[in-house]
Amino acid sequence: MKIGYPCINRTIGCTSNATFRLASYAEEKLVKKIESNLDCVLRMLQFNVAHDILFFRISSDIIPFASHPICTFDWPTHFQDTLANIGRFIRKHSIRISMHPDQFVVLNSPDLLVVYNSFRELKYHCFLLDALDLPQTAKVQIHIGGVYGDKTKALNRFVATYNTLPKFIKKRVVIENDDRLYNLNDCLRVHEQTGVPVLFDVFHHKCNPTKDSVASGLKRAAATWKKKDGVPMIDYSAQEKGKRPGAHAEQINSGQFKKFLKQIHGVDCDIMLEIKDKEKSAIKAVKIISDFRL
DNA sequence: AGTTGTCAAGCTAGT
DNA sequence: ACTAGCTTGACAACT
Numbered sequence: 001m002k003i004g005y006p007c008i009n010r011t012i013g014c015t016s017n018a019t020f021r022l023a024s025y026a027e028e029k030l031v032k033k034i035e036s037n038l039d040c041v042l043r044m045l046q047f048n049v050a051h052d053i054l055f056f057r058i059s060s061d062i063i064p065f066a067s068h069p070i071c072t073f074d075w076p077t078h079f080q081d082t083l084a085n086i087g088r089f090i091r092k093h094s095i096r097i098s099m100h101p102d103q104f105v106v107l108n109s110p111d112l113l114v115v116y117n118s119f120r121e122l123k124y125h126c127f128l129l130d131a132l133d134l135p136q137t138a139k140v141q142i143h144i145g146g147v148y149g150d151k152t153k154a155l156n157r158f159v160a161t162y163n164t165l166p167k168f169i170k171k172r173v174v175i176e177n178d179d180r181l182y183n184l185n186d187c188l189r190v191h192e193q194t195g196v197p198v199l200f201d202v203f204h205h206k207c208n209p210t211k212d213s214v215a216s217g218l219k220r221a222a223a224t225w226k227k228k229d230g231v232p233m234i235d236y237s238a239q240e241k242g243k244r245p246g247a248h249a250e251q252i253n254s255g256q257f258k259k260f261l262k263q264i265h266g267v268d269c270d271i272m273l274e275i276k277d278k279e280k281s282a283i284k285a286v287k288i289i290s291d292f293r294l
Numbered sequence: 295a296g297t298t299g300t301c302a303a304g305c306t307a308g309t
Numbered sequence: 310a311c312t313a314g315c316t317t318g319a320c321a322a323c324t
Contacts (some may be wrong), residue, residue: 006316007316008316008317008318015318015319016318017317017318017319019301019318019320020300020321020322021300021320022301022302023301023323024320024321061318065302067301067302068302068304070302085305100316102303102304102315102316103303103304103305103315103316104304104305105303105304106303107318108306114304115302117302117303117304118303118304121303145304145305146304146305147306148303148305179308180306180307181305181306181317204323209301220322238308246314248316274316276316276317277296281309289307295324296317296318296323296324297319297322297323298321298323298324299320299321299322300319300320300322301318301319301320301321302324304315305313305314305315306314306315307312307313307314307322308311308312308313309310309312309313
C-alpha cells in the first residue's frame, strides 16, 4: 500500500509545470522548460523516497505542447539520457507512477476532432511513460467523458473508440468514476465491454454514489485490475468544509483517513491523495499507515 | 518589483 | 447566450 500526491511539491521550491505561451512558441524555450521540468521531477521523486512516499502523479505539463501540432521537436531522443536516468530512479525505488490528462481528453465526444486531439494527448502520455521505460503498472487515468443527452449512446461511443486505441495506449489507460456524470456502475459496465481497469475515486463515489459502500465499491473496482496492471490505484480526498460540494480538502483529516483505512481493511491498493497541501498530507498519511500496520 | 488578466484543448449546469 | 468550475498555477504584459 503506497501513498502518493499529484504533480506539485510545495516544500522543495521547484516546479515541473513550467510552460510558456503558445503565441511565443520557440524550440529553444521548449528545451529549457523541459530541462527544468525534468530536473524538478527527479528532485521531487528524491524528496518522496526520503519520506517513504512511493506513489507519484507526474504532471501532464512536463513537456509543454507535447500533443500540439506546433511541437515537432523530438524530445524523447533529445532527452533520452535524462529520461532514462529518471526511469532508473523510479524502478530502483519501486515508485508507482500515474498521470492524469486534463479535461480535454474526451474519447466519447461526438466531435471527431476532439476525439483525435484526445488520442494525440494519450499518445504523448504513453510515449513519456515508455521513454521512462516503466512497466504496464504505470497508468494514465481518464474519465469516460460527456453525456450529450444520451448516456447509453455516449457509453457505447467510449467503448467503440477505446477499442480502436493501439496497444501501447490500451495497456496504460484506466477509467475513473467522476463526481457528476459517470459513477462506479457506469465504469464497471465499460470494463465489462473493454477490460479497462477501473480506478476507484473514493470522494467522487460519495458525490456520485452507487448502492455500494466504500468497501464494496473498492472491492468491485479492484477486481478489474489484472496482475500485470499492478496493485489497484485509488484516489482519495474529502470535502472541504464550507466550500461547494466536490471541493477538495485543504489538508488530510487523520481521524477520517484512519476510519477509511479500517473500512477498506484487507484490500491492497495504492492511494493517491488529492489533497491541496500535497506532500504535507502525504507525509502524515505515510505515518498513519505505518502506525496502522503495527 | 509588484500586480493582474490570461492561458491549446471540453463539458455541464446554472444564470 | 454566456460563464464558472474543474487540479490551480504561473506566464507575460502591464504598472
